[in-house]
Amino acid sequence: MDDYPLLNLFWTMLWFFLWIMWLFLLFKVVTDIFRDHSLNGWAKAGWLIFCIVLPYLGVLVYVIARGRSMGERDAKQAKENEAAFQAYIRNAAGTPGAGGGAGGGSATDELARLAELKDKGAITPEEFEKAKAKVLS
Incomplete structure (x- = not known):
């Protein structure tokens, strides 16, 4: 252990x-190159070759040239994912608003299904209460 001092270990780490x-x-840069729809094929190939031949x-x-739009694409992707997730939950809970709708069961069946979704954590207690109020009205 005398051959490799502690400071060298910290530098290595x-x-x-x-x-x-x-x-x-x-x-992250390579995935952003392929995700960007504003770049044509030649521009994507150019950026990719540049990042492979001279990586650093x-x-x-x-990052300097396209960092801001890279962040905007990340935010847009996160919003789209959240919207799709919320639509899926609304559809699974049977609440209207995402192309779903309360499908052909009795109110008791709907309440049982909503309680099961709440117990699984698929919907929040607030969403459960709203959906329950709609079923009972």
Whole structure:
């Protein structure tokens, strides 16, 4: 252990951590290149080649040049995922608003299904109360 002082171990860990962070950033940039619909095929190929041939410089230039739109695409994707999830829950709970609707069961069946969804955690207690009020009205 005298051959490798503690400070060198910390430096090694720091460099390893930075390398892992850079790999995550590289994968994020590559996925963003393919996800961006405003780029044509040649532009995507150019950015991809730039990031593969000169990886550190390519990723740095991409983040500087397209970082803001990269963040906007992430936010748009998160909103779309949330909307799809909420529509799925509304449809599964049988509440109107997402193309679903209370489908052909009695009020007792609907309440039982809503209680089961609430117990599973698929809907919040507030959503349960709203749906229950609609079923009972």
